[in-house]
Amino acid sequence: MDLDYSPVLDSWRFLLNGLELTLALSFLTILCSLTLGGAIGLARCYGPRWLAVPLVFYVDSMRSVPVLVVLVWTYFALPLVIGVTLPPFWAALVALTAQIAAYVAEIVRAGVTSIRAGQTRAAFALGMSRAQTIRTIVLPQALVRMLPAFGSILSITIKDTAIAAVIAVPEYMNRSQTVAGQSFHPIEVFTVAMAVYFVILFPVTRVVDIVYVRLAHLGRL
Amino acid sequence: MNFDWSVVWRNADAVAEGTKLTILLAVTTMAIAIPGGIVLALMRLSGVRVLSSLSACFVELFRNLPLILVIYTAYYVLPVATGFSLSPITTAIVALSLNVSAYNGETFRAGIASIRQGQSEAAYALGMTRWQATREIVLPQAVRRVLPVLASTWVSLFKDTSLVSVISVGELAYTSMRIRAQTYRVLEMLTAMAAIYWLLGYPQAKLVDWINRRYAVNE
Numbered sequence: 059m060d061l062d063y064s065p066v067l068d069s070w071r072f073l074l075n076g077l078e079l080t081l082a083l084s085f086l087t088i089l090c091s092l093t094l095g096g097a098i099g100l101a102r103c104y105g106p107r108w109l110a111v112p113l114v115f116y117v118d119s120m121r122s123v124p125v126l127v128v129l130v131w132t133y134f135a136l137p138l139v140i141g142v143t144l145p146p147f148w149a150a151l152v153a154l155t156a157q158i159a160a161y162v163a164e165i166v167r168a169g170v171t172s173i174r175a176g177q178t179r180a181a182f183a184l185g186m187s188r189a190q191t192i193r194t195i196v197l198p199q200a201l202v203r204m205l206p207a208f209g210s211i212l213s214i215t216i217k218d219t220a221i222a223a224v225i226a227v228p229e230y231m232n233r234s235q236t237v238a239g240q241s242f243h244p245i246e247v248f249t250v251a252m253a254v255y256f257v258i259l260f261p262v263t264r265v266v267d268i269v270y271v272r273l274a275h276l277g278r279l
Numbered sequence: 280m281n282f283d284w285s286v287v288w289r290n291a292d293a294v295a296e297g298t299k300l301t302i303l304l305a306v307t308t309m310a311i312a313i314p315g316g317i318v319l320a321l322m323r324l325s326g327v328r329v330l331s332s333l334s335a336c337f338v339e340l341f342r343n344l345p346l347i348l349v350i351y352t353a354y355y356v357l358p359v360a361t362g363f364s365l366s367p368i369t370t371a372i373v374a375l376s377l378n379v380s381a382y383n384g385e386t387f388r389a390g391i392a393s394i395r396q397g398q399s400e401a402a403y404a405l406g407m408t409r410w411q412a413t414r415e416i417v418l419p420q421a422v423r424r425v426l427p428v429l430a431s432t433w434v435s436l437f438k439d440t441s442l443v444s445v446i447s448v449g450e451l452a453y454t455s456m457r458i459r460a461q462t463y464r465v466l467e468m469l470t471a472m473a474a475i476y477w478l479l480g481y482p483q484a485k486l487v488d489w490i491n492r493r494y495a496v497n498e
Contacts, residue, residue, distance in 0.1 A: 121434070121484045122476065122481040123438070126452060217345040220347050231345065244351075245355055251348055255344055259343035263342070
């Protein structure tokens with residue numbers, strides 16, 4: 059079997075642009091998901107009771123529908139409902155955020171509820187307000203416990219952006235498909251893609267593991 | 280805006296076939312990936328340097344690659360590597376199994392490692408061999424402990440089967456998108472697809488929550 063990597067080398071600039079878009083999409087998705095998911099998670103713990111019902115429904119629905127389906131639906135079907143066509147990149151951002159924010163919300167809720175009720179009661183006994191208790195007692199402890207799960211959210215997000223190739227977001231996966239199709243050297247192109255994704259993702263998971271080992275003792279009560 | 284939902288009913292048979300294939304893919308993959316994961320975990324913990332690094336490389340590689348890329352690569356590489364062309368369904372099962380085995384390997388490794396050393400030491404003290412201690416003392420306890428994680432992996436796998444639509448395996452996502460392209464009933468077909476995934480996935484997600492509560496470790 060002769061391997062010819064020249065198609066990858068010839069289109070390195072084209073592929074690099076795709077990689078930049080992968081990273082940009084990952085970064086924006088993580089930013090939006092943390093904000094939205096954090097808000098949903100806290101609203102579920104501390105918000106009014108009637109709000110919990112739609113939030114639980116949203117979170118559980120996103121946990122049960124594939125991200126591919128959310129992407130395709132947002133890009134192709136949503137415009138028919140709202141009458142506005144989103145460009146692929148923004149459709150991908152909306153769909154990935156909708157999905158990943160649900161996971162973040164679940165992590166935040168699990169983190170907050172894992173802090174024993176005695177902590178809150180002790181804070182109240184010291185005369186702290188509700189907001190003070192949440193901010194200075196519950197959240198700092200909960201955040202440490204959430205960290206490893208947030209770490210896996212990072213790598214899940216980067217991996218999920220590759221699925222955006224399906225709605226033609228010109229990110230790295232999509233660009234690799236284009237180069238593979240034009241050059242008739244799919245094996246070389248996809249092998250390089252595997253190496254590139256691995257080189258990005260492996261340090262992320264490693265650093266997360268190391269940070270977790272360093273911080274694990276803070277989460278113990 | 281006028282929607283014609285009858286398109287879903289007219290294609291109900293094809294959609295049902297796709298749904299069946301989705302379930303079949305998930306079941307087959309899990310049936311391969313559970314033994315696969317156990318083998319990987321035992322290799323990792325065997326104490327034989329070559330076996331444990333092989334297993335570590337496998338697990339780290341497939342945990343750190345987007346599944347959709349593994350599916351594409353399998354689609355193009357497998358025919359060249361094996362010398363004969365495989366059906367898309369076989370390719371899909373291979374790609375999904377590689378991915379899920381890696382996750383299961385890590386799950387079982389953590390599960391086995393979480394059983395305290397004293398358990399196997401006690402077994403040795405009773406005169407059991409290493410293999411007996413693993414099989415009769417450690418694994419049964421580990422399986423109970425990894426059950427919640429396996430259940431979450433199952434739900435992820437069930438959703439991830441939708442990704443094999445990119446190599447035209449006729450499961451639920453592919454079938455729905457094909458009918459959408461033929462009939463131009465975009466919203467109706469895509470919503471039906473999402474609804475079916477939801478109907479199948481929602482009870483599973485709830486079941487996972489229940490298993491998590493039921494088998495939670497309290498030490």
